[in-house]
Amino acid sequence: MLVFCLSVMIKLFFQLDASICxxxxxxxxxxxxxxxxxxxxxxxxxxxxxxxxxxxxxxxxxxxxxxxxxxxxxxxxxxxxxxxxxxxxxxxxxxxxxxxxxxxxxxxxxxxxxxxxxxxxxxxxxxxxxxxxxxxxxxxxxxxxxxxxxxxxxxxxxxxxxxxxxxxxxxxxxxxxxxxxxxxxxxxxxxxxxxxxxxxxxxxxxxxxxxxxxxxxxxxxxxxxxxxxxxxxxxxxxxxxxxxxxxxxxxxxDHLKCPPTTAITYQMFSSSYSRTLASLVMEHLTSSWETTVRAVPDMDTSTPTSIPLATPGFTYSYLEDVGQPRFHFSEVPTQTSPSVIVQTNSVRGIDLTTLAWLDEIPARRSAKPYFNTRVAYCQLFLCLYSLVLALQTVTIVFSLYVMGKTRQLLHSRNTPAQPVVLIKFLRR
The missing domain is CATH 3.80.10.10 (Ribonuclease Inhibitor)
Structure with missing residues (x-):
């Protein structure tokens, strides 16, 4: 009876498994x-x-x-x-x-x-x-x-x-x-x-x-x-x-020959320098804009003294998370947020030296005193390598000299002594 019950249960189990698959x-x-x-x-x-x-x-x-x-x-x-x-x-x-x-x-x-x-x-x-x-x-x-x-x-x-x-x-x-x-x-x-x-x-x-x-x-x-x-x-x-x-x-x-009038993107990956550069550009543009507004007497008083959000010309945008400022030079209107844009034409009294200053940013950046530690380390390692190489050469030459002298000494010890023949005995 027990065997029968077990067989029925096993059969039902396999039938259930077959129905699931x-x-x-x-x-x-x-x-x-x-x-x-x-x-x-x-x-x-x-x-x-x-x-x-x-x-x-x-x-x-x-x-x-x-x-x-x-x-x-x-x-x-x-x-x-x-x-x-x-x-x-x-x-x-x-x-x-x-x-x-x-x-x-x-x-x-x-x-x-x-x-x-x-x-x-x-x-x-x-x-x-x-x-x-x-x-x-x-x-x-x-x-x-x-x-x-x-x-x-x-x-x-x-x-x-x-x-x-x-x-x-x-x-x-x-x-x-x-x-x-x-x-x-x-x-x-x-x-x-x-x-x-x-x-x-x-x-x-x-x-x-x-x-x-x-x-x-x-x-x-x-x-x-x-x-x-x-x-x-x-x-x-x-x-x-x-x-x-x-x-x-x-x-x-030089391979690409990107003309300055087209959209050129300067990608700088140093976040610390990017933040400093962003603040400098903002301060300079703000001061230039305020100076220009004060210098134009016939400008409408309703003209905003802040820099517009979208104008054709130079665009500067700073990306906070990555720390990559990007500069775009183009003749078509661009929209960035946040951004600082200076209009290059169709506005009276704009100080055009602003654009010249901004255009010289890469040159000014390269003109700063810069100590290349990588080159210094390379020169130091080259000197150390030359010194080690000279020491190895001296060691090899000295070893060869010692080996030669040792070989001569061993060769002289192994040479049999020449017999001495008594030719004449003198008595006094």
Missing amino acids: PEKCNCSSKNAIHCSGPHIKDLESLNLPCNMTEIHITGTNVTYLQDVFSRMVELQHLILSSNNISLISPAAFKGLRNLTLSRNKLEVLPPGLFLHLHDLSKLTLYRNPLKSLPEVLFGEMRHLGSLWLYHTKLSTIPDFVGLNELNLFHNLKHLQKVYLNSTKLQSLPGDFFTASSELQEVFLDNNPWRCDCQILGFREWLLKSMEIVINVPSLTCQSPLALQNISLVALTA
Whole structure:
């Protein structure tokens, strides 16, 4: 009787297990399920169990990914590679640690798709026809360690020109590996990776880099990050034709020949100097503006004595979080906030020496006395190296001399004594 009861219970257990595991899926592991095949077109019809921690769905004909996984509170690893997914519900994912969406047909991603993935450590999106990324794509993924975006059609990435709190990677402080190779990227802002202080590997090769004046900031970052950027020599210009195949790290301002009348961005990464420079510019512009207003008697008294917020001409903007002041010279109106702008024409009485003073800022900066400690250290190390080399040479010569003398001494000791023959004995 006991044996019969046990057999019935075992049979019911296996029947229950069979009813939980979807058809044509592998449920051999206790908390994992593997489903594949072109017959799968809708994940809702699979009736996936909610207690799984790992789900693999590959090689299907699923085109729309609904929010079937959002109610699976125990799910940690979700692999959805090599499907035909082209559309995803914004609430499709929640609480994952590993998400793989590679080899699908995703061209766009809905904003906020990953907002609820606070514990995600690996995100894989490679080999998708992605053309752009939403500005609030990653949200609060503070634990993300690796991001795979290679072999996509990304041509632009939200940059916000250095505002750290709005940077695409602002919250990815623990990001260690970034794969952005084999995309359509032509340029990146110089401060794109500054928020990710734990970066170990960055792949940027096989991209069609456009070498113009806007790439100078990225080049500066590249020179400072050669130990983490993989295969730096392969990062070469694809356009313009005159600079084709030239390495990005070999570029100079002379190569680019940026005319002074176009928009030139001076990117300075020293936050302490940037703050000092910002205060100097503000003080000078304010005093110049007040002096000009007092010098023009026929100006309307209703004219504001503060600097306007948007005028064509010179624009100075200071970015507090990154500490990168940017100077723009252009003939078209620009809008920055906060900014200090001086109008170069169509206003009577403007002191034009202001622009000349501002134009000389880089020259004045370079004209300041500067002691290059790096050169001094190099000279000191060179002297020490020469001294050590001389000591080694003297030691080797002295050792050879001692060895030669020792050999002569040993040779003389081993030489047999010559016999002495008594020829004549003299007696007195």
